[in-house]
Amino acid sequence: MSTHTHAHQFDTPQQQHQATRLGMWAFLITEVMLFSGMFVAYILYRTWYPEAFIEGSSHLDVMLGTINTLVLISSSFTMVLAVHAAAEGKKQAIQKNLVLTLVLGLVFLGIKAVEYSHKFHDHLVPGPNFAHEGIHGGHLQLFYSLYFAMTGTHAFHMIIGMGLLVYLFIRAGKGAFNKDHTAVELVGLYWHFVDLVWIFLFPLLYLLGRHL
Amino acid sequence: MTRLQRKHYINNGYGALSWFLTLDHKRIALLYLITATLFFALGGAFAIAIRLELLTPAGDMVQSETYNKMFTMHGIIMVFFFLIPAIPAVLGNFLLPIMIGARDMAFPKLNLASWYIYMLGGLFTFVAMALGGVDTGWTFYTPYSSTYANSQVIITALGVFITGFSSILTGLNFLVTIHTMRAPGMSWFRLPLFVWAHYAASLIMVLGTPVVSITIILVALERLFHLGIFDPALGGDPILFQHLFWFYSHPAVYIMILPAMGVMSELIATFSRKRIFGYSFVASSSLAIAVLGFLVWGHHMFVSGQSMYAGLVFSILSFLVAIPSAIKVFNWLATLFRGSISLQTPMIYAFGFIGLFTIGGLTGLFLACLAVDVHVHDTYFIVAHFHYIMVGGVIMAYLGGIHYWWPKITGRMYPEWWGKFSAVVIFIGFNLTFLPQFVVGxxxxxxxYHFYPEEFQILNVLSTAGASILGIGYMIPLFYLVWSLRYGKVAGPNPWNAKGLEWTIPSPPPTENFDGTPEVTEEAYNYGTNHA
Structure with a gap:
């Protein structure tokens, strides 16, 4: 099979390329639907409890959130460079850009971890340890429940993506993308999608209704 | 029992690993066939236990808590582990690539992975059962499931979540395969209606399943980490859970019934030797059902306290689903008209489907009607209704399809007399089980509830009697189909003299399905005058 450029079930490499790309897009649609469940909950509760949500977002660290947004956008850029390098068959450039993307992903998760630990420290994690003086206690827990569920699901997707980057790095080292770089392209699509989710999460959780 | 020396997909490799690591869509279909049958048996055992308890008005066989766990496990196993995967993962997996002239699915590894994911989800469910089971009902309604239930909600929820991925991957594989793997000449409107139906069902799997996945995960997170998304104590809305749950779980009914309708179209065409009347209407009604199916979830929530206006809209939209469903039934009937009908076993199942699906569908209209629904909500009327669709419809079509394609799958015929006999037994048993439930509901x-007032006993005894006949009816095919593997008559490539690419290749098919890529030059069901 390794002598062919396409798997046995396909007639041509073009057909394989078309199928795998369509498969990835269909998968990304399922991802949109997955996140949409939480977005629906967010919209509902934000409409019901606007004050609590504004109060909640005022406890989030906009500076760290902004840095993280920039980090992720940069990682999308380096991912594009990796795909571009793969299209031109430049092994070193692929690997370099994959590593950059991976590092930026790690920076993002590191900053996220710092933010989470602040929330633990400030007793803003929902559950028995939640403590907050103010009138919006319960509703504030709803905000933080959504905050942790949404950013947690996003971070989980980042971790999966970083696993895929490592996989690509190893494969690139073996020269696997000389003929067919579809895999890099598909992981690129996934990585951009995960970034895009953050582009929605950041304003909804950190910025909306906030008075600086 | 000597037979063909030829290589085919079954004798192409022996040993457990050749099955557990296979990438052949036909072998994966058989893996699904065996495991789905086991799940069906398990879910059926729970059903029998439930019916035994309801034989007498007093709750004397099991504690109410145990009873709650029994109907929960019955629902979870039957819905998530049998009905949703049954037709797509068994018949769809086996036939879909062949029907469009492909050598395999677009993603064979993903196909195998989805079986393993399905098994992993099943394992979680078994572990949950071993640790005491779960008592929330298959619907996991909050806040009971998230806050109060003292049973294995988290493990079961994870099992359902994992199985959902198997369904997503199957649907995704079907979509991509149908889009990109059709043989030359196999244009969209030459596709067998079985393929159209699976296309529509796959859309629902891909669009709906992720929503229930995240919803169930949120319930699990609520229990694990005290997140409070559905917790009324924090101002959260348990009804939101119902919305998100039914956004998937109503369309899930169409994941079950659409492939069943696809099987129906094949059976009706073959056994009346006619092209399906109104082919393009039947094809597009599948899509219409998929689309409308996403807009009607609120009819599960008429008494939940949702807005009256939402109720009105959901009621009207629910009535609309009847239109594409009726288009299918009327077109099948029109196909039968002046057809050359032969009453083989699959066709008996097909007739059973038409009758039972029509009753199930029409009683669905009662339930879509707001005022009537308030009266019969949460009664046995609704239990009877959805069993008429999900068991009377889906399982009749599934068994009809299994019999119809059995010679293709195994290369041998099942015993026709026993086939007819068990089809009739199942039909009688089914009606005796569920018709009384309409009345009692x-x-x-x-x-x-595991007890009930004495005046309902006679109807419940009838129902239990029917369930035992139904149980026997389901067991008979198990025996004769296994028997036929060795002793059945050798079928040949096309025992029904049917149209369709799957009947142009040997039975059982070779691993690569076709010698070369086939060229399609005619419409589906082109029976014409050849076999009038």
Whole structure:
């Protein structure tokens, strides 16, 4: 099979390329639907409890959130460079850009971890340890429940993506993308999608209704 | 029993690993066939236990808590582990690539992975059962499931979540395969209606399943980490859970019934030797059902306290689903008209489907009607209704399809007399089980209780008697189909003299399905005058 450029079930490499790309897009649609469940909950509760949500977002660290947004956008850029390098068959450039993307992903998760630990420290994690003086206690827990569920699901997707980057790095080292770089392209699509989710999460959780 | 020396997909490799690591869509279909049958048997055992308890008005066989766990496990196993995967993962997996002239699915590894994911989800469910089971009902309604239930909600929820991925991957594989793997000449409107139906069902799997996945995960997170998304104590809305749950779980009914309708179209065409009347209407009604199916979830929530206006809209939209469903039934009937009908076993199942699906569908209209629904909500009326669709419809079509394609799958015929006999037994048993439930539900017997007033006993005894006949009816094919593997008559490539690419290749098919890529030059069901 390794002598062919396409798997046995396909007639041509073009057909394989078309199928795998369509498969990835269909998968990304399922991802949109997955996140949409939480977005629906967010919209509902934000409409019901606007004050609590504004109060909640005022406890989030906009500076760290902004840095993280920039980090992720940069990682999308380096991912594009990796795909571009793969299209031109430049092994070193692929690997370099994959590593950059991976590092930026790690920076993002590191900053996220710092933010989470602040929330633990400030007793803003929902559950028995939640403590907050103010009138919006319960509703504030709803905000933080959504905050942790949404950013947690996003971070989980980042971790999966970083696993895929490592996989690509190893494969690139073996020269696997000389003929067919579809895999890099598909992981690129996934990585951009995960970034895009953050582009929605950041304003909804950190910025909306906030008075600086 | 000597037979063909030829290589085919079954004798192409022996040993457990050749099955557990296979990438052949036909072998994966058989893996699904065996495991789905086991799940069906397990879910059926729970059903029998439930019916035994309901033989007498007193709750004397099991504690109410145990009873709650029994109907929960019955629902979870039957819905998530049998009905949703049954036709797509068994018949769809086996036939879909062949029907469009492909050598395999677009993603064979993903196909195998989805079986393993399905098994992993099943394992979680078994572990949950071993640790005491779960008592929330298959619907996991909050806040009971998230806050109060003292049973294995988290493990079961994870099992359902994992199985959902198997369904997503199957649907995704079907979509991509149908889009990109059709043989030359196989244009969209030459596709067998079985393929159209699976296309529509796959859309629902891909669009709906992720929503229930995240919803169930949120319930699990609520229990694990005290997140409070559905917790009324924090101002959260348990009804939101119902919305998100039914956004998937109503369309899930169409994941079950659409492939069943696809099987129906094949059976009706073959056994009346006619092209399906109104082919393009039947094809597009599948899509219409998929689309409308996403807009009607609120009819599960008429008494949940949702807005009256939402109720009105959901009621009207629910009535609309009847239109594409009726288009299918009327077109099948029109196909039968002046057809050359032969009453082989698959066709008996097909007739059974038409009758039972029509009753199930029409009683669905009662339930879509707001005022009537308030009266019969949460009674045995609704239990009877959805069993008529999900068991009377889906399982009749599934068994009809299994019999119809059995010679293709195994290369041998099943014994026809036994086939007909068990089809009739199943039909009688089914009706005896569920017709009385319409009556007892209309009279006010609520579902999910293990005791009931004495005046309902006669109807419940009838129902239990029917369930035992039904159980026997389901067991008979198990025996004769296994028997036929060795002793059945050798079928040949096309025992039904049917149209369709799957009948142009040997039975059982070779691993690569076709010698070369086939060229399609005619419409589906082109029976014409050849076999009038």
């Amino acid at each position: 209309y009279l006010g017997m609520p579902r999910r």
